[in-house]
Amino acid sequence: MKPSRTQALFFGAYLAVFALCAIDPHERSVWWAENLPIMLLVGVIAWVQRFHSFSKLSYGMMFFLMALHTIGGHYTFSRVPFDFVTDTFGFERNHFDRVAHFTVGFYAYPLAEILQRRKLVNTRWLLYLFPIFSIVSLAAAYELFEWRYALTAEPDAGLAVLGSQGDIWDAQKDMLADAMGAVFAVGIFALCGSDPEREAS
Numbered sequence: 001m002k003p004s005r006t007q008a009l010f011f012g013a014y015l016a017v018f019a020l021c022a023i024d025p026h027e028r029s030v031w032w033a034e035n036l037p038i039m040l041l042v043g044v045i046a047w048v049q050r051f052h053s054f055s056k057l058s059y060g061m062m063f064f065l066m067a068l069h070t071i072g073g074h075y076t077f078s079r080v081p082f083d084f085v086t087d088t089f090g091f092e093r094n095h096f097d098r099v100a101h102f103t104v105g106f107y108a109y110p111l112a113e114i115l116q117r118r119k120l121v122n123t124r125w126l127l128y129l130f131p132i133f134s135i136v137s138l139a140a141a142y143e144l145f146e147w148r149y150a151l152t153a154e155p156d157a158g159l160a161v162l163g164s165q166g167d168i169w170d171a172q173k174d175m176l177a178d179a180m181g182a183v184f185a186v187g188i189f190a191l192c193g194s195d196p197e198r199e200a201s
Helices: 005-021 028-048 056-075 083-089 096-117 124-152 155-162 170-192
Strands: none
Touching: 005 028, 005 056, 028 056, 028 124, 056 096, 056 170, 096 124, 096 170, 124 170
16 A cells, blocks of 8 residues: 555655664664664554554654654764753753654654554543553563663663663653653644544545
8 A cells, every 4th residue: 555645755754764873873783772772663553553544643653753762873862962951951961862862752643543543442541641651561571671781781871771861760751751752742642643634645
């Protein structure tokens, strides 16, 4: 089936960001570690869209994480040029990773969309809460992946992927950012997710 304009733009934009960020990354092993999960995610999206028509808003929200995570893999998250935010607010660390984690939560929107369109839940509570809990569970699993990678990789690469920047509560704060992003996305879905005119074309 021929892809829609929205689908072509979505995957084309990702490939463009991927290609640019694949050129001379700060550390190739970190680049692979950060990009493989996103490549897997892109594959899952391509598979799911064979039987589910995502809305334009879903594609837009899903793209944020793909772009930010790919950029983070190029520089490593602690080195992404984000000084204008760090300096403006007087932060002691680079919070680009927290912004990326917030966009992880945006995937609650397409999850809720699938649940609603496929009539997989029969109450509003489940429609809104299941995507949030799913995001938090996946966030916890990803933190375990980062921890495991940090134990087995070269020390510098492991620390770059872990990205704690000296914060002992980094994993918990990352998961909080994921959860906040999910709550935000579900809030957006509650406002406009049931509009059939938003389907991609």
